[in-house]
Amino acid sequence: MKTLEIKNLHVSVEDKEILKGIDLVVNEGEVHALMGPNGNGKSTLLAAIMGNPKYTITEGSILYDGQNVLEMPVNERSKAGLFLAMQYPQEIAGVTNSDFLRAAMNVRREKPVSLFTFIKEIEKSINELQMDENLAHRFLNEGFSGGEKKRNEIVQMKLLKPSMAMLDEIDSGLDVDAIQLVAQALTDLKNETNMAMIVVSHYDRFLELIQPSFTHVLVNGRIIVEGGPELFKKIDDEGYDWIYKEYDVEPAAQDGKRRALNTLGTCAVRETVNGSKK
Amino acid sequence: MIQISDSKTIILEDESYEIEINSDKAIDLTFVIQNNTNVLVNIQSCPSLHISCELKEDYEAKILYWNSSKNELVTSEEYNVYRNGDLTVAYGECNLANTNRDTTILLKEAGANAVLSSASLVNVNKEYRMRVVNEAEHTHGDMKNYAVVLSEGKLMIDAIGAIKKGAHRAESHQTSRALSFAEGQKATILPELLIDENDVQASHAMSMGRMDEDQLYYMMSRGLSIEDCTSLIATGYLLPIVDVVKDENLKETLKKELEGKIQELCSM
Numbered sequence: 001m002k003t004l005e006i007k008n009l010h011v012s013v014e015d016k017e018i019l020k021g022i023d024l025v026v027n028e029g030e031v032h033a034l035m036g037p038n039g040n041g042k043s044t045l046l047a048a049i050m051g052n053p054k055y056t057i058t059e060g061s062i063l064y065d066g067q068n069v070l071e072m073p074v075n076e077r078s079k080a081g082l083f084l085a086m087q088y089p090q091e092i093a094g095v096t097n098s099d100f101l102r103a104a105m106n107v108r109r110e111k112p113v114s115l116f117t118f119i120k121e122i123e124k125s126i127n128e129l130q131m132d133e134n135l136a137h138r139f140l141n142e143g144f145s146g147g148e149k150k151r152n153e154i155v156q157m158k159l160l161k162p163s164m165a166m167l168d169e170i171d172s173g174l175d176v177d178a179i180q181l182v183a184q185a186l187t188d189l190k191n192e193t194n195m196a197m198i199v200v201s202h203y204d205r206f207l208e209l210i211q212p213s214f215t216h217v218l219v220n221g222r223i224i225v226e227g228g229p230e231l232f233k234k235i236d237d238e239g240y241d242w243i244y245k246e247y248d249v250e251p252a253a254q255d256g257k258r259r260a261l262n263t264l265g266t267c268a269v270r271e272t273v274n275g276s277k278k
Numbered sequence: 279m280i281q282i283s284d285s286k287t288i289i290l291e292d293e294s295y296e297i298e299i300n301s302d303k304a305i306d307l308t309f310v311i312q313n314n315t316n317v318l319v320n321i322q323s324c325p326s327l328h329i330s331c332e333l334k335e336d337y338e339a340k341i342l343y344w345n346s347s348k349n350e351l352v353t354s355e356e357y358n359v360y361r362n363g364d365l366t367v368a369y370g371e372c373n374l375a376n377t378n379r380d381t382t383i384l385l386k387e388a389g390a391n392a393v394l395s396s397a398s399l400v401n402v403n404k405e406y407r408m409r410v411v412n413e414a415e416h417t418h419g420d421m422k423n424y425a426v427v428l429s430e431g432k433l434m435i436d437a438i439g440a441i442k443k444g445a446h447r448a449e450s451h452q453t454s455r456a457l458s459f460a461e462g463q464k465a466t467i468l469p470e471l472l473i474d475e476n477d478v479q480a481s482h483a484m485s486m487g488r489m490d491e492d493q494l495y496y497m498m499s500r501g502l503s504i505e506d507c508t509s510l511i512a513t514g515y516l517l518p519i520v521d522v523v524k525d526e527n528l529k530e531t532l533k534k535e536l537e538g539k540i541q542e543l544c545s546m
Contacts, residue, residue: 086496090490
């Protein structure tokens, strides 16, 4: 059984410590929801697992399937089965989705995927996610809307079939119908491959569809409280304030002054535009 | 295929041509275009090449110079485009020998149109001086230079768009992009717009630099090595040059050659 094991993980960005000792175990086939106010380390944790060079691991370990992930370059982590559906997927001009995905499929196989198989698989995924039928020939994410980019992350995931999928706010930027489509695609893939998932989301609607069995709440770089699905439902109803009181913690302030959100449905963009709630 | 080993005048009256230049002495070629035509000029060897070309009114011509030479190549080229003529001159440079080009396109009569473009995989010295001159009204000139500069490469492009007095409503545009993958690689691009008329449109866009780290991380997070990413990006930059060629078989051959060269050089 493939297991992700994180022990006492400390991560810094530009000398500022973001994660202050994370312990987390995710077994094959399990779905974990990672929650917490904005700016408190959820994306950092996923990026650190994937190997984003902007983040420095100062202490702790990450093992996946018994291998020391921290010693592996980013591409080897991907080939080991890790996949991060990013919050802000990059646009790569000049490289078509099709060339990119075929290359990504081929690096994890001994024999290159045949053109016929590739076209069949990508067309199936494009149809399932109701994307532009010319997607394969368009440049990677270039000129895509926010929602298209997110759905394209799932197209990639379906073709690469990871054993550990990490989803960083994949539901933001998606309308109600698209959330349903993405959740269905993820559920199908999970049923097919028994992949594990770590899902960062602010939306109860999405989590209800994905059905996580475990919930972890990250506040100021530490997992403060853990539980089952009842925990994300409680947070959806009551926000985070009860956690701050009960566990005597303060969320990390954003930009030195902003207090963390206290409702589940507030998105970071709206927060930035309207100012934070006090 | 027309084999060239001596200076000559070639009448281009068919739809497509494949010309191969193989000579150890200087060659002087004159193209006289008498039809809409699509030409691939494959330079196997030639120390010095002079081209002069007249594109008469209303004709459309696309010429791709594919440099396969193992030795240094020095070229000087002059093109005259007349009323409503439409000329594309393109350079595919992925060989491992120095190139020094000097190209001038004169848009001599109203409605003349020209695109001058290059795609270069630079692992030696590549130096281009390009001029597109709008001499008449309603003429349109466009320069597009794309380069991937590798560790041993040095690129210099002097791109001049000039609009002469009296060339009302002329347009002169240029785009230059140079991409490198490591520190210390050298590329110099000088975009120049020399405008001597008021009622015109002119622009230049330029980007130079290393591949964006976030893009690299994104691509690697799907399993691609740095070399795979370099190859894919370089291919995206350079491959569109082969679209100048109409013949699908020829296009496929050039595409494979370019992809092979990119893979070979980018994984070094």
